[in-house]
Amino acid sequence: MANVRQKAPELLKNPRGGRGRGVTVPERPPGWRVPSLPPEVTAPLTDPIQARFQPAAVAHTRGVWRDWWKSPPSYAVDMQSDREAVHWWIICVFRRAIYIHIVREQPLVRGSTGQPVPNPLERVVRSLTQDINRATDRFGMDTLSRFRLHFEAQGERRDGVSPITWDATPDDDDDPLAALS
Numbered sequence: 001m002a003n004v005r006q007k008a009p010e011l012l013k014n015p016r017g018g019r020g021r022g023v024t025v026p027e028r029p030p031g032w033r034v035p036s037l038p039p040e041v042t043a044p045l046t047d048p049i050q051a052r053f054q055p056a057a058v059a060h061t062r063g064v065w066r067d068w069w070k071s072p073p074s075y076a077v078d079m080q081s082d083r084e085a086v087h088w089w090i091i092c093v094f095r096r097a098i099y100i101h102i103v104r105e106q107p108l109v110r111g112s113t114g115q116p117v118p119n120p121l122e123r124v125v126r127s128l129t130q131d132i133n134r135a136t137d138r139f140g141m142d143t144l145s146r147f148r149l150h151f152e153a154q155g156e157r158r159d160g161v162s163p164i165t166w167d168a169t170p171d172d173d174d175d176p177l178a179a180l181s
Helices: 048-070 072-076 079-105 121-139 143-148
Strands: 108-110 116-118
Touching: 048 072, 048 079, 079 121, 121 143
Parallel strands: none
Antiparallel strands: 108 116
């Protein structure tokens, strides 16, 4: 029934309290390397318009790929079981980069009767963006999805930079932002 509470509110809360356990992932073995990009990204394109934008799209995709593999949630990825999903995500990033360049260059195209219409690649870009967002949620690629998956920082940060600390004691010059340093 609509607008009828199915369960009592006390049955909806977690009786043990807390957010649950965080995901603990093992360290990568020594000598581990970033997997290579899928061949669908690196293979030469035959379409001359897409081929013109391919070098920029591959450079962008390679940067996204490397940044992803540096992030802590990527430690939980098992390339034997997640390969297809991770490859589809990076292929979507690559294709979206190419199509965005094409749409920027030609936002209007000629319709069936010669009238100007919005480039139909805009719909393809929207669809690819939806696939990318699904992978983002699935693999913890943004802040909110990492929070939902309970990825927590363990110990000190890897880059050696200490996180911002909030000092409650004011400095001599009473600058409220001085406590952030």
